[in-house]
Amino acid sequence: MVRINFKRVSTVAVAIALGMLAHGRAIAQSGISDTEIRIGMWTPLSGPLSLLGTSTRDAVKIWSDDINARGGIHGRKIKFIAYDDAGSPQEAQAAVRRLLTQDDVFMLLGGSVSGSTLPVRQVIDRAKVPFLASISSNINLMQPFSRYLFRIYANEISLSEHLVEWAVKDMKSKKPAIIYTSNDYGIGGYNAIRDFMRKSYGIDFVAAERYNPNDQDFSAQLLRIRSAGADSILVFSFAAEAGIIVRQAKELGINVPLFGGAATATPLFQRAAGDAARGFVAVYPLPELTETSTAPAVLAYRKELEKLYPGGMPAGRPSEYDFLAYTAAKTVGQALERAGRTLDREKLVQELEATRKFDTGLTFPISYTAESHEATGRASIIQVGDDLHWKMIQSSAN
């Protein structure tokens, strides 16, 4: 039998641990060399949320390939490292740790859905590594304020405010009802909308119905809404569920206008709702529709994306996450250009904060200050037309 000398083992273990600690510190210092800038990403590349992640990764890849083909930024090429978190918080934590310690990235870009971004927020803040988020719209990502965290589009509160304004001011709804999902997205959204509606218009929901994620029958909730005499229904849920809700509402003879949060503003919604989708209104974080827009910037991006998929464009692409991530990458690019050859993370933060009305033509213009790292509060209102495609009906001025 082998005898183990515990004293020696523990000494060795302590030494290894210290060594790893020192090593971790030593490498997590710069993220750049004379010839490269390492940019890291964790994002859902597999699983049900993979559309978001693959869009985000492809966009940054298109940008970095383009930069590198032109010789890099101030002599440094972009080394882009992306890991799959499958939308899981645990995988996200592992991936971020790896990016920060092993890969020693200079900054993080894109990120994951709110559920897999909020848990790593503090780690990133403590490591003082800049992170520009292009997927998560959760208000808590930016609260409390961190010098290192930036977001590329309107947060869920701003988005919801646009929606309420549209429902109450434009649709003249006096007795709105809401149906929302029991998770962070639904409950957070519900609370924010309720407060905003009370404060700005003195109106309360006549019915506020909650359901559980994975529910597939909503008749009880819809009947309560019907009994309450609602004159409009806000569907604050993900596209697939919203599709069932809209259909079941019509099947129960509910004919009031239905409208939805940003999560329903995707072509998936019509695929889930079928014909019942017609007339549905949603808030949308971009000034251009990804599917149908013919804006020059949109056409140019689509062409680049087609090069990545010579066999044919995957369904639903380019998505809004393509545009958001591409704008995020370009926002970083212009900040790096201005920062010059002598570069560190603090300097990148300063230059990002100096970004004013930076416009890629794909999203609303990006502005940051030292006090606000929310790029914009603007949003659009879109509606499903008779041909079952989304149509732009209103784009906010500010």
Added chain:
Amino acid sequence: MDLFWQILVSGGMLGSLYALVGLGFVLIYRSTRVVNFSQGEMLMLGAILALYFYQDLKLPYGLAFVGSCVTVGLLGAFLERVAFRPLQRAPVITLILATVAVGQMIRSAVRIVRGSEVSHFPPLFPTTPFTVGGVTLTALTVGTVILSIFLVGALVLFIRYTRIGRGMEAAAQNRDAATLSGVSINQTFLLTWAVSSALAAAAGILIAPLIVITPDMGIIGLKGFIGAILGGFLTIPGAIAGCFLLGIIENLAGYYISGAMKDVVSFGLLLLILIACPQGLFGRQEARRA
């Protein structure tokens, strides 16, 4: 009062769909003592295949329906042969785990082939609502319920009056006695898997126009499982009644208590019922097994 009937009717419709899925669980369990957790994935696969036959290959609905059920039934038989039969002598828990594994494999495979895409099965009947005695209905929901009741009825007749069905029943009641009277257990099990997989596929096709098709849609299968336990997992009429009851309880709780509390109330009730009568509401004492 109208509203009460509306809730009851909506709940009953939901229950008829649960019954269709629930019976698949019951069939396999009765013969093999395995709770087949890949039943939900079979359901999903049925819906996706039917959609493919109907929309992409432009087959008539009836053909798409039967084609999908047969394909999924064959897959069920294939899985029994390669995955479950080799585990016949393993503890039941191993088999149950194997069904979970198979379910995950099917779900991931579908996701890889189709992406996580959401699709909607075009409704077979009109969805314009009409009112009967204060209850709002659509031809789609009524048609779906009639079809599922028809399917459940056909299955009950199949088990009672065909040779294969009686073999399944015999194996369910007493494996050794069934073997002694000339029923091939292997063949019976194979058929049981095939029939219950086909049934799951049928359930998926019927449910699909009412919900959405995603790789995760099989979750609804769990409700059928729970409904069947509620009524009595070993008796077919009990399981059917339990599924109807679950749908109605869910809707009553959702309306009179709250939508978010729906599951808390219905699962709470399930626990109470099972504590009071462990065989399920309509279940009998389990037949003595050799």
